[in-house]
Amino acid sequence: MSIRQLTTLLKRRNTILLLLCLVAFYLIWFQLAGLRILEGSDGHHSDQWEERVSKELQALRLQASQMREQLTRLGSDPAHWRHADLATIYVVTATHAVPTQKADLVRLMNTLSHVPNLHWLLVEDAAHKTDLVRNLLRRSGLVYTHLNVPTPPEYKLKPTDPRWKKPRGVLQRNAGISWLRENLEIVDANGVVYFADDDNTYSLELFAEMRDLQSVGVWPVGLVGGVMVERPQVTGGRVTGWLTHWRSDRAFATDMAGFAVNVRLFLNHPTALFSLESQRGFLETDLLTQMGVTLDDLEVKADQCTKVLVWHTQTLKADLKIEKQLAKEGKAPSNAGIEV
Structure with missing residues (x-):
């Protein structure tokens, strides 16, 4: 389904809402009719009718719930599809189960909710999709796709490993890329793909900057690589190198948050x-090299790369020493029965 088709569908929201109203009316009518039948029947038939009415009501409530969920997935808030002429931004986010996962995702979700024509591809590093992520997406009001793929144990970081020791989110980002290639009938070929970590901080200006990309857009990233900012070196409106402390000799010495790619590049290079x-710090370079990208192809954004619109912030590891003490004492965890 294309953006225009989705837009047309959203224009039919009044029809869907009318159907919901009819369902509600039918529920009330059915309840009243069932009560009248029960009042005029003997005890045996009364039990049968009561069971039948209960089943019918349960089925209708389920249908109404499914219709409400569909409205949410299509963006029940019209802000997400208000501008039919804008290219779609596909935000691919890898996520995994840590105590701060929901907090990180809620923060990112709240940012994305202000961006029109956006499709969130949220990919869990897990063998199975979790209720935590599933429920968050259903309540988000965003257009989304929920995916999952586990990282093999040998490629996972150990608790004592530094974050940079092994590449993270690789298979999850690839799952998002593969989804785009496998769903050509609904993917906006003029769209843009952006790989957004769940614990970064994003200015809304960034999404406006990347919207019209024809190839690969680049911009500075704050608080990364042990310095205040890493950024492309721009001369005469084009990228001539990279202002970064670590391995500036990389062909594309940018952070994952520092670039976005036009969808067509992924479609035209189906194996990328x-x-x-990949060596440490070469994930971005290896991907862009596979697509034949050169420095001349890079589109300079963020006012000639002089503005920082994204920061590589990192959520601190949650201090749960008291939880460990509770477990040692055989006591229930503080989050028993509640999602945090």
């Missing part, structure tokens, strides 16, 4: 993916 075998 991130690699688990």
Whole structure:
């Protein structure tokens, strides 16, 4: 389904809402009719009718719930599809189960909710989709796709490993890329793909900057690589190198948050993916090289790369020493029965 088709569908929201009203009316009518039948029947038939009415009401409530959920997935808030002429931004986010996962995702979700024509591809690093992520997406009001793929144990970081020791989110980002290639009938070929970590901080200006990309757009990233900012070196409106402390000799010495790619590049290079075998810091370079991108192809954004619109912030590891003490004492965890 294209953006225009989705827009047309959203224009039919009044029809869907009318159907919901009819369902509600039918529920009330059915309840009253069932009561009248029960009043004029003997005890045996009364039990049968009561059971039948209960089942019918349960089925109708389920249908109404499914219709409400569909409205949410299509963006029940029209802000997400208000501008039919804008290209779609596909935000691919890898996420995994840590105590701060929901907090990180809620923060990112709240940012994305202000961006029109956006499709969130949220990919869990897990063998199965979790209720935590599923419920968050259903309540988000965003257009989304929920995916999952586990990282093999040998490629996972150990608790004592530094974050940079092994590439993270590789297979999850690849799952998002593959989804785009496998759903050509509903993907906006003029769209843009952006790989957004769940614990970064994003200015809304960034999404406006990347919207019209024809190839690969680049911009500075704050608080990354041990310095205040890493950024492309721009001369005469084009990228001539990279202002970064670590391995500035990389062909594309940018952070994952520092670039976005036009969808067509992924479609025209069907084998281009991130690699688990990439050297430290070369995930971005290896991907863009596979698509034949050169410095001349890069589109300079963020006022000639002089503005920082994204920051590589990192959520602190949650201090749960008291939880560990509770477990040692055989006591229930503080979050028993509640999602945090």
